[in-house]
Amino acid sequence: MNNPFVVPAVVAVTLLTVVIGFYGLRLARSTSDLLVASRMVSPTWNAAAIGGEYLSAASFLGIAGLILRYGVDMLWYPVGFAAGYLALLLFVAAPLRRSGAFTLPDFCEARLGSRRLRRLTTAFVVLIGWLYLVPQLQGAGLTLSTVTGAPYALGALLVGGVVTGNVALGGMRAITLVQAFQYWLKLTALAVPAVFLLLQWQSDGRPAITPEGGARFPAATTVTVEQPATLTLADGSTVRVDPGDTLSFAAGDPVPQVSAAQVKQGADWLLPGDPDDEDSGLFATYSLMLATFLGTMGLPHVLVRFYTNPDGAAARRTTLIVLALVGVFYLLPTLYGVLGRIYTPQLLLTGKTDAVVVLLPEAALGDGLTARLLAALVAAGAFAAFLSTSSGLLTSVAGVISTDVLGRGSVRDFRLAAFLAGVVPVTLALNLANLNVSQVVGLAFAIAASSFCPLLVLGIWWRGLTDVGAAAGILAGGGAAGAAVLLTVLGPPLTGWPAALIAQPAAWTVPLAFTVMVTVSVISRRRIPHDVGTIMLRLHAPDTLRL
Amino acid sequence: MTEQTGTDVLRQRTRVVLAEVARRRAGYDRTRAELAAQTRVGEALVRGLVRAQLALALRLTLVVVIALGGLPLLFTVAPQVGTIKIAGVNLPWLLLGIAAFPFLIAVGWTYVHLAERNEQDFAALVERPER
Numbered sequence: 116m117n118n119p120f121v122v123p124a125v126v127a128v129t130l131l132t133v134v135i136g137f138y139g140l141r142l143a144r145s146t147s148d149l150l151v152a153s154r155m156v157s158p159t160w161n162a163a164a165i166g167g168e169y170l171s172a173a174s175f176l177g178i179a180g181l182i183l184r185y186g187v188d189m190l191w192y193p194v195g196f197a198a199g200y201l202a203l204l205l206f207v208a209a210p211l212r213r214s215g216a217f218t219l220p221d222f223c224e225a226r227l228g229s230r231r232l233r234r235l236t237t238a239f240v241v242l243i244g245w246l247y248l249v250p251q252l253q254g255a256g257l258t259l260s261t262v263t264g265a266p267y268a269l270g271a272l273l274v275g276g277v278v279t280g281n282v283a284l285g286g287m288r289a290i291t292l293v294q295a296f297q298y299w300l301k302l303t304a305l306a307v308p309a310v311f312l313l314l315q316w317q318s319d320g321r322p323a324i325t326p327e328g329g330a331r332f333p334a335a336t337t338v339t340v341e342q343p344a345t346l347t348l349a350d351g352s353t354v355r356v357d358p359g360d361t362l363s364f365a366a367g368d369p370v371p372q373v374s375a376a377q378v379k380q381g382a383d384w385l386l387p388g389d390p391d392d393e394d395s396g397l398f399a400t401y402s403l404m405l406a407t408f409l410g411t412m413g414l415p416h417v418l419v420r421f422y423t424n425p426d427g428a429a430a431r432r433t434t435l436i437v438l439a440l441v442g443v444f445y446l447l448p449t450l451y452g453v454l455g456r457i458y459t460p461q462l463l464l465t466g467k468t469d470a471v472v473v474l475l476p477e478a479a480l481g482d483g484l485t486a487r488l489l490a491a492l493v494a495a496g497a498f499a500a501f502l503s504t505s506s507g508l509l510t511s512v513a514g515v516i517s518t519d520v521l522g523r524g525s526v527r528d529f530r531l532a533a534f535l536a537g538v539v540p541v542t543l544a545l546n547l548a549n550l551n552v553s554q555v556v557g558l559a560f561a562i563a564a565s566s567f568c569p570l571l572v573l574g575i576w577w578r579g580l581t582d583v584g585a586a587a588g589i590l591a592g593g594g595a596a597g598a599a600v601l602l603t604v605l606g607p608p609l610t611g612w613p614a615a616l617i618a619q620p621a622a623w624t625v626p627l628a629f630t631v632m633v634t635v636s637v638i639s640r641r642r643i644p645h646d647v648g649t650i651m652l653r654l655h656a657p658d659t660l661r662l
Numbered sequence: 663m664t665e666q667t668g669t670d671v672l673r674q675r676t677r678v679v680l681a682e683v684a685r686r687r688a689g690y691d692r693t694r695a696e697l698a699a700q701t702r703v704g705e706a707l708v709r710g711l712v713r714a715q716l717a718l719a720l721r722l723t724l725v726v727v728i729a730l731g732g733l734p735l736l737f738t739v740a741p742q743v744g745t746i747k748i749a750g751v752n753l754p755w756l757l758l759g760i761a762a763f764p765f766l767i768a769v770g771w772t773y774v775h776l777a778e779r780n781e782q783d784f785a786a787l788v789e790r791p792e793r
Contacts, residue, residue, distance in 0.1 A: 187752070187754050187755055187758065190754075190755070190758035190759050193759075194730065194758055194762045194763075194766075197762070197763055198726065198762075198766055200770075201726065201766050201769060201773075202723075204773060204774070205719040205722060205723060205773055206719055209777070386737075386741070386744040386752065386754070387737035387738070387741075387744050397738055400734045401731070401734065404730070404731065428778065428781075431774050431777065431778075432774065435767075435771060435774050438766060438767055438770045442763035442764070442767055443763070445763060446759070446760060449755075449759045576716050648705050648708070651708055651709075652704075652708050655708065655712050655715060656708070656711070656784075657781035657782070657785050659781075660784075660785055660788060
């Protein structure tokens with residue numbers, strides 16, 4: 116593809132991020148300036164910043180790709196990503212803000228007074244942060260290579276480098292402005308092209324999304340084979356293809372099925388899944404719901420934002436605004452996934468469905484100036500997604516590393532920590548090019564839901580929690596979910612029930628974490644902190660009382 | 663955490679935490695004292711507030727669990743629901759792709775509203791315990 120506007124658009128977004136970062140640098144004076152913008156951010160700005168930080172590569176690219184490939188069952192991803200904020204609002208937002216802690220390890224120490232538990236949570240914050248950073252950098256590599264033909268490594272290095280430098284130099288005050296700007300950029304980058312796409316679909320005479328006999332190519336298409344595969348043609352015959360072969364299809368030809376790429380067709384795609392399928396059965400769906408509903412509150416870059424609210428009531432209002440902002444955004448990826456069925460069916464053949472959002476404008480609207488400008492806008496939005504989520508993650512990972520690993524949390528420590536926190540995920544992303552973006556993000560949610568969610572919910576609402584119980588629960592739940600991640604990434608392919616249990620672990624790891632945490636706390640109830648009454652008062656007493 | 667407190671501003675800035683502020687402030691009434699000093703009356707008040715807020719959160723969670731959590735089960739038990747079309751779009755797409763979001767926002771709005779009311783009730787109780 117040769118679009119002269121894409122590179123300037125991506126460069127503009129990146130430069131703007133850097134410039135606002137430097138503008139913020141002049142304001143950043145102390146470590147607390149860097150970490151939480153001195154708690155002087157208004158709810159609307161803060162909410163847009165949280166939204167901007169939250170809408171990641173998985174939201175911007177991954178959801179549309181999953182819907183294109185698997186259909187209606189994947190709608191649980193956007194619903195779960197939004198519902199996570201409701202869980203956060205109901206159980207965590209206001210008390211967490213009133214606890215007065217900067218980070219999750221701070222909360223542990225304030226609530227349970229244990230240095231060892233603090234170190235354990237630090238390790239999990241870093242683990243979840245890195246796991247979530249890798250797919251962002253992968254998304255950047257994929258997008259840049261799709262739209263410009265640049266090597267995969269360039270996109271990952273570009274985003275990794277810009278974000279590390281920006282976080283190290285400007286910290287979070289700069290980031291708040293950047294993130295809020297990037298929410299609106301991402302919304303615009305999907306919403307404006309969506310209007311044009313719908314008009315185009317209308318003027319094409321509303322072609323059917325699931326036509327009789329499967330998807331068809333809307334225009335003459337040439338696909339180059341990269342991996343050996345077996346194609347099943349529309350008449351039922353099969354063809355073997357090898358790397359380097361080129362396949363040409365005329366407009367109106369049916370799209371063949373590929374053995375290697377799992378793709379759903381027709382009614383399977385249109386209707387909710389059959390209960391025995393390991394990807395869309397009842398167990399997988401409920402497990403995904405649990406991970407996304409409860410995982411959001413455990414994501415380090417989401418939590419750290421709550422300390423920038425002035426008080427508990429503002430934290431609640433901020434969360435409600437975030438819920439509305441991400442809810443509006445999540446209406447859009449579905450549209451791209453559905454229209455991709457009509458205009459970019461070759462992605463079903465190549466399996467690179469994550470690219471649908473970036474490719475759709477030009478595929479549907481042709482080669483004109485409007486189409487190219489819209490494609491550039493989408494690419495810019497995608498880069499905003501990578502930059503903002505990575506910035507938020509890196510800020511929180513660097514924050515805990517500088518205060519809990521390097522020592523005193525001085526500005527110099529923070530900069531060194533930001534560098535360390537950035538190098539590891541960039542290295543990982545360069546070596547793991549083939550992981551599915553949304554799958555890795557889903558696993559990060561599962562770990563967060565099985566470690567920090569029980570810690571926060573029980574810590575805020577139950578007096579009986581002890582440090583030993585919390586540590587045991589985090590190790591059991593987070594450890595089990597982490598083992599499932601390792602098995603998924605490195606282990607052999609599984610089938611049947613073990614596959615379902617490992618691919619979507621939250622349905623058993625979250626209850627496990629809660630059970631272990633409660634049981635061990637009850638056994639060790641002598642270790643309940645003596646000041647638990649004072650802490651409960653501080654977490655729950657209305658801000659207006661100023662107790 | 664450095665902050666200056668209301669009208670009784672201290673001349674120089676000191677390191678304070680919320681519980682200490684309450685202890686230091688002169689002329690505060692008995693209920694506040696009981697809250698801050700963790701007497702049995704004070705602790706009972708806080709327990710009541712925590713229980714009310716938790717009950718509210720759990721009730722709204724139940725609403726979401728039934729409304730959203732029931733959908734996969736419904737689609738499995740009654741597959742024909744998935745084939746119902748409204749304006750040419752199958753019902754599951756409408757429910758999950760569009761309707762779920764306003765529903766979540768409505769539940770969130772209800773929670774903020776009711777949680778703030780619980781807090782106002784608690785504040786009223788603390789400020790005028792005789793009522």
